Amino acid sequence: MTLSAVEAGAGLRAALSRPPAEVVDQMVASGMRGRGGAGFPTGLKWRLAAEADAPDGRRYVVCNADEGEPGTFKDRVLLAKHADLVLEGMTIAGYAIGAREGLLYLRAEYVYLRDSLLDSLRERREQGLLGREVAPGFDFDIRVHMGAGAYVCGEESALLESLEGRRGEPRDRPPYPVVRGLHGAPTVVNNVETFAWATAVLARGPEWFASIGTHRSTGPKLLSVSGDVARPGVYEFPLGVPIAEVLRAAGGTDAKAVVVGGAAGSCVPASEFGRTVSYEDVATGGAFIVLGPDRDLIDVAENVAEFFADESCGQCAPCRLGTVALLDGVRRLRAGNCTPDDVARLRRLGATMRLTSKCGLGQSSPNVFLSLLEHFPADMRVPVGTGGE
Ligand SMILES: Cc1cc2nc3c(=O)[nH]c(=O)nc-3n(C[C@H](O)[C@H](O)[C@H](O)COP(=O)(O)O)c2cc1C
Ligand code: SF4
Missing domain, CATH: 3.40.50.11540 (NADH-ubiquinone oxidoreductase 51kDa subunit)
Structure with missing residues (x-):
């Protein structure tokens, strides 16, 4: 270091x-x-x-x-x-x-x-x-x-x-x-x-x-690398490092996705591992959670949704009610009880929470859910025929 x-x-x-x-x-x-x-x-x-x-x-x-x-x-x-x-x-x-x-x-x-x-x-x-x-x-x-x-x-x-x-x-x-x-x-x-x-x-x-990093993201950054990797731990990279390079260093090249930024971050699929850890691309305070090929990503969605429903301070309605509604939505998806209209409503709910929650907790709480819906519809049990919104 x-x-x-x-x-x-x-x-x-x-x-x-x-x-x-x-x-x-x-x-x-x-x-x-x-x-x-x-x-x-x-x-x-x-x-x-x-x-x-x-x-x-x-x-x-x-x-x-x-x-x-x-x-x-x-x-x-x-x-x-x-x-x-x-x-x-x-x-x-x-x-x-x-x-x-x-x-x-x-x-x-x-x-x-x-x-x-x-x-x-x-x-x-x-x-x-x-x-x-x-x-x-x-x-x-x-x-x-x-x-x-x-x-x-x-x-x-x-x-x-x-x-x-x-x-x-x-x-x-x-x-x-x-x-x-x-x-x-x-x-x-x-x-x-x-x-x-x-x-x-x-x-x-x-x-x-x-002189280290990129023009808009200078200096070195510590990353907490965890999940399905051979060598979890704290790593130092220049900002601007490709996600694939972090995976190579930590022994996780077969990953299906990485949650960059933790529960408040977003889920990046393998097809985008050329993207960089930087403020101009995929930003993180340090969390880099690797999800291996056998992970069922709806487990990740439910875990994150539970976390936010528990941690919402309850001060503002979009977050207090929205985090519970999102958790309910993930559970209904898992049970196969969501229509294409329900999925569209959940997407709109996430967008509203981002826009109207009072602090970063509520604003970021739908991020992982929305990125999983976008990149992993099969894992998320999205019913066929759901239009994007
Ligand atoms: C829900 C929530 C939790 C946060 N937790 C932390 C934290 O544990 N540590 C931290 O440094 N910043 C955290 N932040 C960001 C802080 O509000 C703040 O931006 C940061 O401490 C500023 O430090 P920096 O400019 O050195 O990054 C959190 C923000 C939110 C919305
Ligand atoms: S968005 Fe922030 S202020 Fe509003 S309920 Fe959630 S944690 Fe509290």
């Missing part, structure tokens, strides 16, 4: 040797986009938070370590093996935007990582890398906050609600967290991997990062 070769402390030293605005400029020049899934440009996010009005001078840095997407486990590996790079990236962000406080929101199931993270924080304080006067005029410290097991709390505004001690439900946006985030103050929320690569960008320079 490239991150293993990044010298500890080099990124923070490089950051502190220049004014905060130049650190932001470096992040912008790297072209980096967030590694949590949505792919928002990281430098721009930091700039917006740095420039947002902060009436009482407070700003926050939040590390999203909720990692609830089914099929994603690269953040867990980073926190276990490269916690210092993540904490260093948070500190760099704090310096860049003028924050004094960082919070790491840790997925409930990762509670076993808390003690080692607290040890890393203690050591960093002892080394003067956190706490008072990390640099002249720059105080910064980090706390770990435990999640409680809800997928929706990975959505950044629900995460902030949870951090403030309320029920984790997505907020209305705008205002976005960079303008009004934690306790109403400008807040940068970034993924674990984003902070680790930010450290690498400062340590090695933005040109190095931008």
